[in-house]
Amino acid sequence: MMIKDAEVDLLLTDLMDLYGYDFTDYSKASLKRRINRLLLLDKFPSFAELRFRVKTDEDYLKRFVEEITVNVTEMFRDPSFYRYVREKVLKVLATYPLIRIWHAGCSTGEEVYSMAILLQEANLLHKSLLYATDLNPDVLEKARKGIFPLVNMKQYSENYILSGGTHEFSDYYTAKYDHAIFNKELSGKMIFATHNLVSDRSFNEFQLILCRNVLIYFDKDLQDRVLTLFDQSLDALGFLALGSKETLRFSTISNHYIQQDKEKIWRKKSS
Amino acid sequence: MEKEIFMNKYELLIIGGSAGGLEVLLEVLPQLRTDLDYAVVLVMHRRGGDSLLTGLLSDKTKLAVKEAEEKEAIRPGVIYIAPADYHLLIENDKTFSLDYSEKIHYSRPAIDASFETAAEAYGPLLAGVLLSGANADGAEGLLQIKQAGGLTIVQDPDEASVSYMPQQAIEKNAADKILTTRQIIGLLNELNHSIKPGNR
CATH class of the missing domain: 3.40.50.150 (Vaccinia Virus protein VP39)
Structure with missing residues (x-):
């Protein structure tokens, strides 16, 4: 299952309206890849279920925000x-x-x-x-x-x-x-x-x-x-x-x- | 079923390769038309933070060769190279972005990441080529190019110095065409807009 652009926009609007997180000016390709990865990782059967979870479960929201942002780093990089x-x-x-x-x-x-x-x-x-x-x-x-x-x-x-x-x-x-x-x-x-x-x-x-x-x-x-x-x-x-x-x-x-x-x-x- | 190739339409050619892939590029680049009117993106696995690859490849062609920069607009006739240690993504507005997320198939840049985002952005205007390699990267991305209506080419595993990567793509049924280096060169030159489709 691959998420559609319009669905990405829906999620970003939810994050903004409900929690004040503004991802609307993030590069889209990366965000979309991260959301698709999370759909697979957390085994959501559909986009609607992911969206519901994000909207209703604050603990899951934390995970969602952490996972759609990239947190890969290293010591003395470069x-x-x-x-x-x-x-x-x-x-x-x-x-x-x-x-x-x-x-x-x-x-x-x-x-x-x-x-x-x-x-x-x-x-x-x-x-x-x-x-x-x-x-x-x-x-x-x-x-x-x-x-x-x-x-x-x-x-x-x-x-x-x-x-x-x-x-x-x-x-x-x-x-x-x-x-x-x-x-x-x-x-x-x-x-x-x-x-x-x-x-x-x-x-x-x-x-x-x-x-x-x-x-x-x-x-x-x-x-x-x-x-x-x-x-x-x-x-x-x-x-x-x-x-x-x-x-x-x-x-x-x-x-x-x-x-x-x-x-x-x-x-x-x-x- | 042989896929019909419509000339005069491809806007982007994206090539992925790993072990043994660079040798193919060194052979392909000098023989590419220098009036190329589509853009080329190269996603090659390699070690370390080198800018060597750009120099090496620009010696092989009169076309402009440069490392892809984040937010840069993709222009026809230019050969872009995915920088070491970043994933190179293609946005729907046909610009590049870079991503430092987890490695995919032990690789960064990952061919899959570039192929998949290019398929989304370019759809049927994209041609993808997967070369020699010892890694499963690229097969899934090539399949997505095919599913989005693009043209997909895999280096003939019999010819590839490491057959694993092309073989993976063939097993996924991601290849429209399985070609030798010589045939790949011929086809890429024919994809140019400025010439009429000839006999193949």
Whole structure:
């Protein structure tokens, strides 16, 4: 069974009317694939039954929202990006008395822990605050716990070394059964909060905003609105980091930013 | 039943391949007409975050070869390559979008994801080709292209360096045509709008 475009629209209208979740400006192909996947996964005999469940069961709604958004992430993803942050960006951030960083759309938090490791190795974690936000409360709960599957650690350790890490990566976590429990001192400076990039406003000013592989799910208008939100939330001379296939290039804020080398990191001009 | 191929209509050609597929492309690309008037999308399994593939393939043709960018409009005469480690989706408005969701058949990019969304967006204006590979990816997507009225071609498993992937598509009855590399080249050139259908 494949869901029709009109049915996708019906579900999105329900989510908006009943719960205030606005997915109407998300890229459609991905959403549709995710909804089809969920129909199969949860063995709904028909679209009507899925719709009924979403409309009447708030617990299921949580699952639905979590599953139609993509929550795949990894630690030290794109090691050269982290190498650049380690070698260049942190040098600038070090000059601030208090470093405020926003991970927007952080999902289960692997990149937030990566950043905390960088900050700790640069001896900056003690004066940093990492705001980690997502629209899904359940993935934030996972991020807060800092417990990740042990099977991924080999890959993460390789990424970490490629990013310029020189410590023993396994010192950052305790292995228990098939989980890696990350050290509490890493999460001590993290603040987790639900924040919906579509509907919520700027809530602070930051020197570094990371939003990697989130904008790819938005249409052009929404991308532009979200980039404007970041612009409003970023100090002059602050840094904005996007995913490896995302760009500021065609956005309305691009004039105020300078790309840093070839990395997907832009620095805001002084005025 | 031989499917009738209507020339002068295909807007998009999408090709998927895995192990052994790249060699076929290296043979096909130099022999493609350079006045191609449909767009081409290549979805190839590979390891790592390489931009090597774009360079390698652009050396083989005078046509424009580039990595597909998210939200980019699909234009005729251009060969787009699915970037490493993202699924490449095709929107109904004939633009690309990227997706970093779970791997499908251990693959990202997954051929199925691109084929299925292309079938939705282009319907009968789509031609799909599945090449050599050791993976089941692509067979389901090819079937959806066929069901949406598109033309589906599978590399002859006898010729493919790894026959598993084409074989999977044939077993699903997803192939309108089973062709050798040489025959594929001939057909792709005939799909061009600017020439009249000839004898095959």
